[in-house]
Amino acid sequence: MGEPQPRGRFGEYGGRYAPESLVEACREVDEAFREAWADPGFRGALARLLAVHAGRPTPLTPAWRLSGELGVQLYLKREDLTHTGSHKINNVLGQALLATRMGRRRLIAETGAGQHGVATATAAALLGLEATVFMGERDIERQALNVFRMRMLGAEVVPVTTGSRTLKDATSEAMRHWVGATGDSHYCLGSVVGPDPYPWMVREFQRVIGDEARGQCAAELRTGVPDHVVACVGGGSNAAGTFAGFADTSARFVGVEAEGGAGAARGRLGVLHGCRSLFLQDDDGQITEAHSIAAGLDYPGVGPEHAHLRDLGRARYVTVTDDEAVRAAVRLARTEGIVPALESAHALAWIIRAVAGGELPAGSTVLMTLSGRGDKDISTLKELV
Structure with a gap:
């Protein structure tokens, strides 16, 4: 379970099937992550945060x-x-550090159970970033405690009212929002899905x-x-x-x-x-x-x-x-x-x-x-x- 094949492939799976406006953003994340992951200073800073904060x-x-x-x-x-x-905090602290390294001041995230949203809001508060979290309306109802936690931590929670009003639709809305915010925002995707480099980057942080x-x-x-x-x-x-x-x-x-x-x-x-x-x-x-x-x-x-x-x-x-x-x-x-x-x-x-x-x-x-x-x-x- 090392790096994916060229073009972000795991066998016939993976790749970067993104709108043209996000292809460049994904390429920038890829380059920034590879550089950071090879930097002992970045790895050391993440390890310390995982120890003293997580x-x-x-x-x-x-x-x-x-x-x-x-x-x-x-x-x-x-x-x-x-x-x-x-476990969500492991990935989020890594991506939040990467975002600051890239000069991004805001994190965008999706959440289902709310744990990734809470972790994103937590990392944003810790590092002085803004956070916008998309969450399906149905999940907001059944995970009210985590919604309150996100808002208490200073994050904006955006209800998603389309489709099944759950994680799939929250992910879709978060990606659509990122299209218009790539200049100052980093999409902090919460799982090993999405366009390259996210599947293997998230796996490496986990x-x-x-x-x-x-x-x-x-x-x-x-x-x-x-x-x-x-x-x-x-x-x-x-x-x-x-x-x-x-x-x-x-x-x-x-x-x-x-x-x-x-x-x-x-x-x-x-x-x-x-x-x-x-x-x-x-x-x-x-x-x-x-x-x-x-x-x-x-x-x-x-x-x-x-x-x-x-x-x-x-x-x-x-x-x-x-x-x-x-x-x-x-x-x-x-x-x-x-x-x-x-x-x-x-x-x-x-x-x-x-x-x-x-x-x-x-x-x-x-x-x-x-x-x-x-x-x-x-x-x-x-x-x-």
Whole structure:
């Protein structure tokens, strides 16, 4: 999982399918990122921010009671313990530093569950930048706490009232807004989707998850490497960052999608938001709406590198229903004292199901990225539990 092929390709996926007005902006981001990523000063500044502001490294937590019940050794990479409560802060701090290096004074972002929006607002406040966050009207209703947090941090939250009023439409509006604001603004895309260089740039900023986990597993596990590495997948940034740390090992990768947003599991080749990948489509090639109880997984596609990993057989992509995710969230809360984000609960739900079905043999070691905490989902869970 290194740099993409020329023109931002991962096999037949990726690329830069952007309006002419954004092609130059994407090229500038690409050049700036390559220069910054090769600069020890930039890498050092980011590492310090991740340590003193975001709280890295995050721990690797053995799920002792749940492991005993399941008969496997389950370890949780605790991204829920970062400042702002999810893995999103890793990518945003990197892009915010890049934006200041490029002389940009405003961050534009999209958000579904609100965690990327909160992280963007947080980084903007920290570095003295402005922030404008596009969020679907439906997500604003179900993630009211995160909307308040963004506004308290000084960000402008723009409701998106078109289409399904969720993450896909928020992303579309954010990109349209960037067209007229490339001179002073940086589009802080939140996942491994979009036009080149975003899929691999975001993965590199999230690689800290996998690199940390690799070292922690080496110290904690007898074999040094888990049998399975599991993470939830919407666009797929936490999974991509985690997988990257174990790319050269024998660990088997499993990406867990929402049943109603299964781009990797059931998508077809298409183009959306600037990249060629796998998307839910009808017979006429029109993008169909995704659905998930977890707003961060409510996206009709998957990042191009995930599509490529699927084709190579390096990663397997499976789906989980809303009900399974809710039950998994409750089980983790009652066995380990951890309330996960509903996105993360999808990954745990597959592990529970795979153990019951014999896909995960007794004694297997499983690393799961717990991508976010469940505070934002309490209102939803309160109605269902």
